[in-house]
Amino acid sequence: MRTSLASSLASVAGIFVVLALLFLEWRLLLLAIPPLTYLVLAGLRPVRAPVLDVIREVSEDRAPVGQEVSVTLRVANRGPRIDLLELYDGVPREFAVPKGRPHLALALRNGEQVTITYTVVPRVKGQFQLGPVIARSLSPSGLDYEEAILPIRTTINVPPRLEDIRRARIQPRRTRAWVGQIPSRLIGLGTEFWGLREYVPGDETRRINWKATARLDRLVTNEYEGERSGDVVIVLDARQEAVVGPLAASTTEHGIRAALAIAAKILDGRNRVGLIVQRNVLDWVYPAFGRKQLFRILDALVRVRPGGEWSFRHVSWFLSRFFPPNSQVVLISPLLDADALRAVTDLAARGTAVMIVSPSPIEVERAMYSEDPTLDVAYRLLRMERENAVSALRRFADVADWDPRDPLATALRGVTPWPRH
Amino acid sequence: MAPPLNRGVWVRLLPRTLFAALVVWTAIDLVVAAPPLGWAIGSSLLIISVACATWAARTSAFTWNRAGRTLLGLAFVGERLLWTGADPVPMMAFIVLLIGLGAMQSLERVFSRVYAAVSDPEILPMVDAAAFGAYARTLGLLALTFVVSLLLALLVPLSLFRSGSLFTAVALSVVLIALIAILALAPSSSRGPEA
Numbered sequence: 001m002r003t004s005l006a007s008s009l010a011s012v013a014g015i016f017v018v019l020a021l022l023f024l025e026w027r028l029l030l031l032a033i034p035p036l037t038y039l040v041l042a043g044l045r046p047v048r049a050p051v052l053d054v055i056r057e058v059s060e061d062r063a064p065v066g067q068e069v070s071v072t073l074r075v076a077n078r079g080p081r082i083d084l085l086e087l088y089d090g091v092p093r094e095f096a097v098p099k100g101r102p103h104l105a106l107a108l109r110n111g112e113q114v115t116i117t118y119t120v121v122p123r124v125k126g127q128f129q130l131g132p133v134i135a136r137s138l139s140p141s142g143l144d145y146e147e148a149i150l151p152i153r154t155t156i157n158v159p160p161r162l163e164d165i166r167r168a169r170i171q172p173r174r175t176r177a178w179v180g181q182i183p184s185r186l187i188g189l190g191t192e193f194w195g196l197r198e199y200v201p202g203d204e205t206r207r208i209n210w211k212a213t214a215r216l217d218r219l220v221t222n223e224y225e226g227e228r229s230g231d232v233v234i235v236l237d238a239r240q241e242a243v244v245g246p247l248a249a250s251t252t253e254h255g256i257r258a259a260l261a262i263a264a265k266i267l268d269g270r271n272r273v274g275l276i277v278q279r280n281v282l283d284w285v286y287p288a289f290g291r292k293q294l295f296r297i298l299d300a301l302v303r304v305r306p307g308g309e310w311s312f313r314h315v316s317w318f319l320s321r322f323f324p325p326n327s328q329v330v331l332i333s334p335l336l337d338a339d340a341l342r343a344v345t346d347l348a349a350r351g352t353a354v355m356i357v358s359p360s361p362i363e364v365e366r367a368m369y370s371e372d373p374t375l376d377v378a379y380r381l382l383r384m385e386r387e388n389a390v391s392a393l394r395r396f397a398d399v400a401d402w403d404p405r406d407p408l409a410t411a412l413r414g415v416t417p418w419p420r421h
Numbered sequence: 422m423a424p425p426l427n428r429g430v431w432v433r434l435l436p437r438t439l440f441a442a443l444v445v446w447t448a449i450d451l452v453v454a455a456p457p458l459g460w461a462i463g464s465s466l467l468i469i470s471v472a473c474a475t476w477a478a479r480t481s482a483f484t485w486n487r488a489g490r491t492l493l494g495l496a497f498v499g500e501r502l503l504w505t506g507a508d509p510v511p512m513m514a515f516i517v518l519l520i521g522l523g524a525m526q527s528l529e530r531v532f533s534r535v536y537a538a539v540s541d542p543e544i545l546p547m548v549d550a551a552a553f554g555a556y557a558r559t560l561g562l563l564a565l566t567f568v569v570s571l572l573l574a575l576l577v578p579l580s581l582f583r584s585g586s587l588f589t590a591v592a593l594s595v596v597l598i599a600l601i602a603i604l605a606l607a608p609s610s611s612r613g614p615e616a
Contacts, residue, residue, distance in 0.1 A: 021594045027507040027509055034516045100538060140562070141562055
């Protein structure tokens with residue numbers, strides 16, 4: 001393949017020839033000879049496409065944000081000697097390369113092998129691919145090269161960081177028939193004492209309250225408050241309109257972290273959790289129990305990229321049609337537009353229990369421009385405006401106004417526990 | 422074994438020295454032969470050319486090298502044709518060196534990045550072999566180009582051009598332009614990419 005230098009030389013030679021013809025000046029024609037000679041001589045020994053065996057190994061194929069992943073590339077030359085081989089390994093731009101470089105230029109004899117080692121650090125969550133490997137055999141004349149693109153790809157899953165919210169009191173407001181960990185205000189299977197009643201045949205012996213039996217001179221049985229589980233649907237607002245800040249520290253990225261932490265916490269309490277992601281399309285995961293569900297949600301969250309303009313009306317419709325009725329809705333949104341505020345009001349009007357976790361866009365921007373004192377007044381005004389909006393929403397929902405620089409648990413501490421139904 | 426920093430300096434040194442030498446050559450020609458107006462225009466071109474090369478070196482934006490080379494070539498050829506006189510041998514030598522500068526700057530672009538990152542003692546000899554071989558072959562090719570160009574200048578019947586026959590001049594120009602087109606547009610004769 002010709003390089004731009006070859007085209008430049010041909011152009012220069014052509015210009016000299018045309019000028020010589022115009023002015024009928026033979027000395028100008030002489031000047032066309034060196035570029036032409038160089039082109040001819042360099043073309044006598046063309047470069048060959050590299051024939052390589054390449055193997056890539058990574059230390060981790062699942063690494064959280066900020067963790068180093070060591071990449072080893074083993075390259076063996078299976079063709080003739082390559083005098084000047086340039087190798088590039090494709091590294092996504094979301095990765096930093098703190099040690100080594102995925103780029104090398106070297107000479108490789110037939111059968112010779114080289115090992116390139118470098119380290120990458122993912123800066124944002126997502127599913128990324130290393131590769132392909134691009135090998136170029138360069139001509140030292142700078143006039144041509146031959147390229148081989150080796151389609152060797154390695155997938156690295158970068159999950160978001162899991163926030164520790166074990167102490168937060170989050171649970172579904174409404175319970176279902178399944179056994180769980182939420183006191184249901186109904187008599188049933190559980191551990192919390194509820195009351196006493198006359199013994200009926202079939203009661204378990206261990207439930208007999210012997211002190212009460214002795215006092216009343218008849219068999220009395222303990223009753224317990226049933227512990228049930230409920231359904232929660234997490235709605236993540238990842239629309240283009242809801243993105244504030246650089247991608248790695250945007251409101252959407254913080255929202256993803258919050259969604260994962262809340263899903264893990266609620267699933268730990270033996271509840272069903274589902275997910276709706278509002279972006280270019282409506283991604284959704286139907287509610288289910290257990291650790292597998294956490295991985296399903298994690299996989300859906302890893303792929304989230306902000307974008308799209310889906311209206312909240314579609315989410316409400318989707319919830320009412322495809323998700324269990326009376327599910328608790330946890331809306332994760334920076335609440336930047338009137339559509340989000342209207343959606344909360346609509347859901348509350350339909351009797352849906354709503355909780356809002358709102359990564360504050362003002363704090364995200366504040367962190368970006370923290371050194372500019374002139375923005376203090378603007379910050380205070382925006383802060384007041386947001387507090388007003390949050391106060392208005394608190395009539396319909398529990399709202400956690402979250403400064404993403406603080407742990408999520410701190411924001412959730414301010415949320416009152418939901419009254420049980 | 423020299424540390425990588427020194428190797429990085431070495432791969433930069435050759436093209437930059439060559440560039441500096443070509444700038445000095447052009448400047449001397451301007452001072453010696455050009456009138457004040459020519460001196461002003463030529464020196465402006467040289468200053469912009471040096472600025473382009475400096476910018477390319479400081480920011481690693483190597484595309485600026487191309488602009489630097491073009492301006493340098495323009496200043497030299499213009500000055501020779503207009504004032505000093507078109508003595509073919511030094512002009513051909515200058516053009517060969519300018520071509521070499523282009524080739525070496527492309528090698529500099531490759532190796533300066535590699536030497537900035539590689540410190541593995543097992544890989545460094547392979548990189549050294551590639552760098553040494555590439556620079557040596559480039560210099561050899563340049564020398565051969567100059568010699569062959571001189572021979573061609575003697576052998577090609579350029580006197581026909583001088584004879585004043587328009588038909589001959591056009592025919593010779595068409596042949597040369599066809600040759601240029603073939604060289605510029607023909608694909609490389611090697612095999613296609615293999616994986």
